[in-house]
Amino acid sequence: MDHRSRSSPTPMRGRHLHSRRLRDLEDRLDDAEQQIARLENTLRGIVRETNEVDVSGPCKCGESLLIVRQRTVYCPHCKYRRAI
Secondary structure, X not given: OOOOXXXXXXXXXXXXXXXXXXXXXXXXXXXXXXXXHHHHHHHHHHHHHOOOEXXXXXXXXXXXXXXXXXXXXXXXXXXXXXXX
């Protein structure tokens, strides 16, 4: 009869694993922050180029900023629309 026990990771191995996961998460967060900055810069450029469009605060749905155009506030995500 063979009784092999499963060994749990050693404390050092566990620390290395958590350190690697933390570095991976930090890298992913840095990438996401850079992507958001690029998108914000692009959006600002589009708004500058098209004088008849403006961007307002976040929609109540929380998924998009509101677009203001021709006296109308509009959410491209949930389709909320209101005349101003």
